[in-house]
Amino acid sequence: xxxxxxxxxxxxxxxxxxxxxxxxxxxxxxxxxxxxxxxxxxxxxxxxxxxxxxxxxxxxxxxxxxxxxxxxxxxxxxxxxxxxxxxxxxxxxxxxxxxxxxxxxxxxxxxxxxxxxxxxxxxxxxxxxxxxxxxxxxxxxxxxxxxxxxxxxxxxxxxxxxxxxxxxxxxxx
Ligand code: NI
Numbered sequence: 112x113x114x115x116x117x118x119x120x121x122x123x124x125x126x127x128x129x130x131x132x133x134x135x136x137x138x139x140x141x142x143x144x145x146x147x148x149x150x151x152x153x154x155x156x157x158x159x160x161x162x163x164x165x166x167x168x169x170x171x172x173x174x175x176x177x178x179x180x181x182x183x184x185x186x187x188x189x190x191x192x193x194x195x196x197x198x199x200x201x202x203x204x205x206x207x208x209x210x211x212x213x214x215x216x217x218x219x220x221x222x223x224x225x226x227x228x229x230x231x232x233x234x235x236x237x238x239x240x241x242x243x244x245x246x247x248x249x250x251x252x253x254x255x256x257x258x259x260x261x262x263x264x265x266x267x268x269x270x271x272x273x274x275x276x277x278x279x280x281x282x283x284x
Contacts (some may be wrong), residue, residue: 113148115163120207121156126254129166143185148169155206157244159251170248174240186225194218201243203257211269215245215260217246
């Protein structure tokens with residue numbers, strides 16, 4: 112178990128498309144466990160492999176928000192099979208865009224297929240916050256950030272703030 116460094120936007124590694132996983136190996140399972148630890152440590156409710164520098168289709172999530180009742184999801188090659196017409200608006204944030212938030216509208220319910228840690232295929236139907244979170248994490252696998260769903264004006268404002276923050280951090284080192 113280890114805490115992995117999280118890549119902060121803007122960074123080309125967050126804009127790349129991730130490759131599907133061909134084989135579930137012990138190294139991959141370790142990566143997924145490390146990703147979960149990193150997410151809980153941050154703390155956050157979701158994390159994708161590209162955010163820790165791995166261009167692979169892997170996401171983890173836990174929207175329970177209670178340390179004593181954890182409900183983790185670890186998904187390999189997740190794919191959306193169906194989305195509802197109903198939408199759900201939520202003020203999203205991202206561990207790669209620290210302290211930045213914006214309302215994003217997404218389908219309220221989704222059906223997702225994925226491989227679990229043992230390599231078995233699973234299908235789940237989720238809604239509300241978990242649906243939003245998994246869609247956000249799956250976007251990362253295509254190089255899409257939540258700010259890509261909002262107006263250019265708001266996006267530019269957020270990216271400018273992040274660029275400034277990175278500059279200041281570099282100076283501080
Ligand atoms: Ni994110």
